[in-house]
Amino acid sequence: MYTGIVQTVASVASVTEHKGFRSFVIDIDPDHLEDLKIGGSVAIEGVCLSATVIEGSKVSFDAMTMTLERTNLSRLAPGMAVNVERSAKMSDENGGHPIAGHISCTAEIVALKTEEDGAFLRFRVPAEWSKYIFDRGFIAINGASLTVAEAEGQEFTVYLIPETLRQTTFRDYQPGDHVNIEVDHQTKVTVDVMERTLERLMPQYLGGR
CATH class of the missing domain: 2.40.30.20 (Elongation Factor Tu (Ef-tu); domain 3)
Structure with missing residues (x-):
């Protein structure tokens, strides 16, 4: 679950095409990576994705073909910027409104x-x-x-x-x-x-x- 308050804008470091999915490496400010673990949920341009690799400030995410077809993530290329929000904790203030990260x-x-x-x-x-x-x-x-x-x-x-x-x-x-x-x-x-x-x-x- 997310609050809809974008925490930072990050840069797309690389995009790799695979059979049935695409991998994105996003270079995220370390201040917004505290306690992030493999499998942790992060909203990228509003899409809920799971971290697959974490190397310093670079975090990898995979998007299946269905996700690419339903969202605008297929437009992403190296050097482009994306909105980033970490998943909310129960104790976090919600200054926006509840968001699932499931694109309509x-x-x-x-x-x-x-x-x-x-x-x-x-x-x-x-x-x-x-x-x-x-x-x-x-x-x-x-x-x-x-x-x-x-x-x-x-x-x-x-x-x-x-x-x-x-x-x-x-x-x-x-x-x-x-x-x-x-x-x-x-x-x-x-x-x-x-x-x-x-x-x-x-x-x-x-x-x-």
Whole structure:
């Protein structure tokens, strides 16, 4: 479990292709590696991955083909930057919202401004996921906990404070790029339960006409 508060931005040191998976070596600030062990969970661009090798500040992670297809990790190349968050402890303060690191979908950036004054990002999500995104609702984008400012149809907008710009990789993105989206779990459960309830009730209403 994660909080959606990105702890550091790290650099991709290398990428190695294997049959059925891809390995990433991420060079992470040692200050954020305390007590990390093999098998420990780390969110990379919002994707929950397990550490497979730790050599100094360089940590290796493997991503299966399914993960690469569902996320934007396939775009990563040496020298690129990624958002990093270690898994949360029960005693940690949660300044964001609970995040599992299980990506719902990717969203295309349709517009953005990354200057500090009035910075924003606007996205387009697949239609089947737009029903879980509401004005003032929580959403995780590349692992960062953010609040939806406006949502209409398949598009939604978030605004960014200077600290978010400083502490994340959003400055590196351009229109047309894709980001990882994790919809709020509680919102998803609520919407799904309401839909299923209405589906069960609808035949009764229709039969009574």
